Amino acid sequence: MRMKELVSKVLFVDLIKGLSVTFKSMVSHAVTEQYPKERSKIYERFRGEPRMAVDENGKTKCIACNLCAMNCPVGCITVEAERDPETKKRVLTRYVFDMQRCLFCGFCEEICPVNCIQLTTDYEMSQYDRKDFVLELNELEKGMEKIKYKK
Amino acid sequence: MDEVKNINKTNFAEEFVDATEELVLNMGPQHPSTHGVLRVILKLHHEKVVDLDCDIGYLHRGVEKISETLSYKLAAPYMDRLDYISAVSNNLAYIETIEKLAGVEVPKKAQYIRVILTELARISSHLLWLATHALDIGAMTVFLYCFREREEILNIFEMVTGARLTTNAFRIGGLPQDVPEGFEKAVKDFCEILPGRISEYEALLTKNRIWLARTKNVGVISPEDAIAIGLTGPSLRGSGVKWDLRKAHPYESYNEFEFDIPTGENGDTYDRYLVRLEEMRQARRIILQAIDGIPEGDFTAKVPKVLKPPKGEVYHSIEAPKGELGFYVISDGSTKPYRVKIKGPSFYNLQALKKMCLGHYVADVVAIIGTLDIVLGEIDR
Numbered sequence: 001m002r003m004k005e006l007v008s009k010v011l012f013v014d015l016i017k018g019l020s021v022t023f024k025s026m027v028s029h030a031v032t033e034q035y036p037k038e039r040s041k042i043y044e045r046f047r048g049e050p051r052m053a054v055d056e057n058g059k060t061k062c063i064a065c066n067l068c069a070m071n072c073p074v075g076c077i078t079v080e081a082e083r084d085p086e087t088k089k090r091v092l093t094r095y096v097f098d099m100q101r102c103l104f105c106g107f108c109e110e111i112c113p114v115n116c117i118q119l120t121t122d123y124e125m126s127q128y129d130r131k132d133f134v135l136e137l138n139e140l141e142k143g144m145e146k147i148k149y150k151k
Numbered sequence: 152m153d154e155v156k157n158i159n160k161t162n163f164a165e166e167f168v169d170a171t172e173e174l175v176l177n178m179g180p181q182h183p184s185t186h187g188v189l190r191v192i193l194k195l196h197h198e199k200v201v202d203l204d205c206d207i208g209y210l211h212r213g214v215e216k217i218s219e220t221l222s223y224k225l226a227a228p229y230m231d232r233l234d235y236i237s238a239v240s241n242n243l244a245y246i247e248t249i250e251k252l253a254g255v256e257v258p259k260k261a262q263y264i265r266v267i268l269t270e271l272a273r274i275s276s277h278l279l280w281l282a283t284h285a286l287d288i289g290a291m292t293v294f295l296y297c298f299r300e301r302e303e304i305l306n307i308f309e310m311v312t313g314a315r316l317t318t319n320a321f322r323i324g325g326l327p328q329d330v331p332e333g334f335e336k337a338v339k340d341f342c343e344i345l346p347g348r349i350s351e352y353e354a355l356l357t358k359n360r361i362w363l364a365r366t367k368n369v370g371v372i373s374p375e376d377a378i379a380i381g382l383t384g385p386s387l388r389g390s391g392v393k394w395d396l397r398k399a400h401p402y403e404s405y406n407e408f409e410f411d412i413p414t415g416e417n418g419d420t421y422d423r424y425l426v427r428l429e430e431m432r433q434a435r436r437i438i439l440q441a442i443d444g445i446p447e448g449d450f451t452a453k454v455p456k457v458l459k460p461p462k463g464e465v466y467h468s469i470e471a472p473k474g475e476l477g478f479y480v481i482s483d484g485s486t487k488p489y490r491v492k493i494k495g496p497s498f499y500n501l502q503a504l505k506k507m508c509l510g511h512y513v514a515d516v517v518a519i520i521g522t523l524d525i526v527l528g529e530i531d532r
Contacts, residue, residue: 013358017355031299043331044331071224073221107225
């Protein structure tokens with residue numbers, strides 16, 4: 001046994017074994033991707049950029065129930081509403097989503113009774129200014145304004 | 152003039168070496184091999200460690216206090232961010248504690264899927280540990296190979312839970328939604344490639360002479376010391392103590408699965424490396440048993456929307472990838488917990504650093520921090 005160990009040490013068996021793994025992976029397929037050109041598959045359940053859904057008339061689906069704001073661990077959602085004197089229903093006046101604080105936990109999406117707020121599969125959310133992360137209702141409906149990087 | 156003569160008489164170099172004083176060296180908090188923001192204050196004699204002290208708290212966020220201000224459900228995403236490389240395990244520990252407190256019975260199907268996801272998290276955590284540990288010691292190649300496999304696991308997490316790292320995977324009572332189509336296939340595909348990949352790491356490291364020189368007899372800790380300090384997880388099992396909460400106090404459905412507890416002999420860095428590699432294989436074994444036996448049924452139990460657990464206190468712990476992760480929750484009967492105490496494995500494992508490092512070289516400190524597998528997000532909370 002000792003002899004065997006000595007021979008393998010002199011013949012660099014351990015290093016050759018390791019190098020064989022390296023050389024094998026050199027001729028195998030690449031596992032990396034060239035990011036802006038190639039994009040990996042994003043699964044349906046991915047929790048990315050928030051979006052507010054609209055109905056067929058282009059009006060917001062939000063019923064101002066305030067459940068999303070109450071179920072947010074960090075309190076990044078603000079819902080402001082007024083009671084309509086004619087229909088006696090709550091009408092949304094302002095909806096603010098602070099993306100800087102968002103944990104992307106998905107509780108707001110889960111609790112929403114009308115499937116209005118949704119976390120989409122968009123994941124490119126970088127901005128140049130902090131104030132651009134505080135989204136108002138109209139920004140949430142059409143999506144964040146994306147800044148294209150220019151050379 | 153007389154003094155100059157005296158110096159010339161003695162061997163100057165020898166005297167100079169002997170006169171070297173002890174040197175205090177600050178390692179971190181920005182040191183890359185401290186895996187976060189750990190500051191280690193080393194007292195060195197030449198290049199050997201004489202004394203050592205850890206300074207923690209750079210990453211303190213007050214998670215325990217925050218969870219007192221939130222309802223039971225809403226604190227769960229914060230628990231993902233304790234040990235962020237095995238977020239699923241952290242979430243499971245918290246959710247299970249609340250379920251124990253409120254007396255919620257979880258359906259079998261949810262339990263099986265929980266087991267699969269937490270075991271995947273264990274493999275992912277061990278892969279990241281191996282990658283960074285090998286990188287610290289100087290084996291650069293392993294790093295990218297491990298990340299290649301970890302990517303597969305993260306894809307499965309994304310498919311099931313919707314996020315790759317901070318998964319927020321479980322809810323009180325079960326799962327947020329049923330597993331999607333293609334989940335079983337993805338897990339089985341991963342289980343198929345894993346043993347081959349582990350043998351690749353073994354080919355690169357296990358017999359490698361540099362790896363052996365850097366890990367054998369480095370950071371030795373006896374079983375008695377390990378128990379006295381409170382080591383848990385692979386760090387304890389590396390010393391030869393057969394203690395695993397999955398066997399000792401089975402939670403979820405772990406008593407229904409067959410698996411072994413790997414243990415080491417010498418309690419050195421090399422043994423802990425072997426133990427973690429074997430644990431990955433055992434985790435795969437559990438996953439394969441669970442995925443074949445997912446029972447039919449509901450994925451969640453009926454839980455009231457506003458959860459008000461009865462007055463009382465409860466401690467529950469699970470075997471997280473790094474060791475025993477426990478939660479101690481006191482309820483005062485309202486919607487918010489009165490107190491949440493987290494017993495993180497990394498904090499306890501870090502206490503062994505001094506015992507392991509004394510008498511070793513500075514370069515070995517890096518290897519020993521790596522072998523303890525600490526995450527600062529959990530130490531500082």
